[in-house]
Amino acid sequence: MSADVPQAAYESLMQFLYRAPIGLVQTSLVGSIEMINPTSAQLLMPLSRDGSLDNLFDLIDSLAPQLRGQALASQREGDVICDALRLTPPAAGGAAAQTLSISIARLDGGRLMAVLDDISLQVRQEQHLIERRLRDAALTDAMTRLPNRVALSGPIGDALLRRAGGSGHQFAVLYLNCDRFRRVNDLLGTAVGDGLLSVMAARLQGVLRAGESMAARVGGDEFAVLLGDLASSDDALAIGRRVIDTLGQPCQVSGHALTCSVSGGLLLGDLAEGDVDAVLHDASIAMVEAKRLGGARLVAFEPALRERAVQRGRTEADLRLALAEGQLFVVYQPIIALREPELERRCVGVEALVRWRHPQRGIVPPIEFIGVAEECGLICALGDHVLATAVRQQQCWRDELGPLAPGWTAVNLSRAQLQQPDFVASVQALLAASGLPPQCLQLEVTESMAAQDASVQAVLQQLKALGVVLALDDFGTGYSSLASLHQFPVDVVKIDRSFTSQVDTSQHHRVLVQATVMVAASLGMSTVVEGVETEAQAALVRQLGCDKGQGYLYSRPLEAQALSAWLQPVASPA
Ligand code: C2E
Ligand code: MG
Ligand code: MG
DSSP, rough: OOTSSHHHHHHHHHHHHHSSSSEEEEETTTOOOEEEEEEHHHGGGGGOSOOOOOBBBHTTTTTOHHHHHHHHHHHTTTOOEEEEEEEOOOOOOTOOOOEEEEEEEEEESSSSEEEEEEEEHHHHHHHHHHHHHEEEEEEBBBOOOOOBBBHHHHHHHHHHHHHHHHHHOOOEEEEETTTTTHHHHHHOHHHHHHHHHHHHHHHHHHOBBBTTTEEEEETTTTEEEEOOSOOOOOHHHHHHHHHHHHHHHHEEOOOOOOEEEEEEEEEEGGGOOOOOHHHHHHHHHHHHHOOOHHHSSEHHHHHHHHHHHHHHHHHHHHHHHHHHOOOOEEEEEEEEESOOOGGGGOOOEEEEEEEEEEEEEEOOOOTTHHHHHHHOHHHHHHHHHHHHHHHHHHHHHHHHHHHGGGGGEEEEHHHHHHHHHHHHHHHHHHHHHHTOOOGGGGEEEHOOOOHHOOHHHHHHHHHHHHHOEEEEETTTSSSGGGGGGGOOOOOOEEOHHHHHHTTTTTTHHHHHHHHHHHHHHHHOOEEEEEOSSSSSHHHHHTTTTTEOOOSSOOOEEEEHHHHHHHHEEEEEEO
């Protein structure tokens, strides 16, 4: 109490405070209680072991033992010993936990004033708020603010229950995955990738009519949507296509103009089987099928897809083993000079084609496993193995067969191989280690790999700079036209088998082959026609100006040793 406050005023202040709905306690410096108002007594009594309220520090010793020492250590009038310190005594016999707030300040040379309050209600409200936030966080994707997989599971479960109850309620689940999203992350950084996903999330919410559906982010670049209250399955397909179209539109993220198409799988409620996870899985199987078909499209789930997915899973597991156990081997198909009469039927080069000697399935052709290897990331290991084998074999033929050796070996590449950061260096190292001149190696890429992809084109230029020959495989099957042939930095165009097979029956195909040959020649590229099976086809493609031919007419793909024998000159009949 400071000396300039008159005693009467002090008394009336104390009277006022005494009746205040807040706890007030005046003690000595060591905590002996000199004044305590009824509210304090009520708050502190539960802490008293023997029913006495003599010393404040004794009462709260088990909860805040440090205060006694801090009070003694305080130096000046007005020093704050503690401010709104929370004390939570153990709840007795199942009672709700009570929390007290205590503030203590030094009044003067020998006295302390403590203010006590019951803040149990406030603490409970805070706890509820935190719990709600945690619950919301557990159901919300932090980046896009969309509901997450857990949040979507509830409504899908409800839809399944309603259908099981025979409500006739039509619903569908749409599963979306961004095509080649990893490239955005790899090339532009994860911040741009995250920005793109946020754009997609916003578009997704914009394109869906509120109330009829719920969209969620269910994985890195994956979204799922529950479409409810549908009039028909056509409705679901139309919404699915609209979503894919909208999400795949170009956008700007951090100054980058991006276009990332989206693949979608649609599971109609009538085909839903099992629990929520099974439903989402089936929708994702359809999405994977959409990707396999080239992406940027919608595929409706059908049960046969499930079986195919299982089969692919098995192939993937077997393929890992095949790589580890050396079950993959390479065969070589001769490529024949068509135009130089002196080289007639001479094997000018070969194409290396991979095969799989499966312990149960026998020899498996590449069409059954290249796609799986691409999907599961084994293609680089597989492709590197074929490339190394083919390069060694080509050098081996050169050493053993001299002038009879094929002039070059062509090796098929997959996109992922070209995207390996050290691919060009590894080709260079392979050539150096084997001693094979670079012009004896041809690398085949397809239109879809080389078109519209600046990074792939840059790698192709580097390979060309090494002296390696580049070929455009399966020409005519992709989406680019003859007019864009000049954009491909290739030396050879391989005309697809689908043209060869009709060259003798369709004028249209003959014209296309001829036009390809002419455009290629004007660009300084040579042509190889694939899949020559008959003499009639051979004669025609030669007439149309194709430089080289490849096909069963000349030889099927052969193992290295068989090819060596095939290359030996046939003894002319005496
Ligand atoms: P491709 O590169 O266009 O290879 C030519 C395919 O046509 C080969 O099929 C070959 O056996 C087949 N073929 C050749 N002449 C004829 C013919 O006269 N008639 C018919 N009907 N077919 C003929 P294969 O070996 O089954 O390979 C299929 C595809 O698998 C290849 O097409 C290529 O795209 C891919 N592939 C093969 N090996 C590899 C590899 O090591 N890496 C990669 N990434 N892909 C490969
Ligand atoms: Mg090829
Ligand atoms: Mg081909």
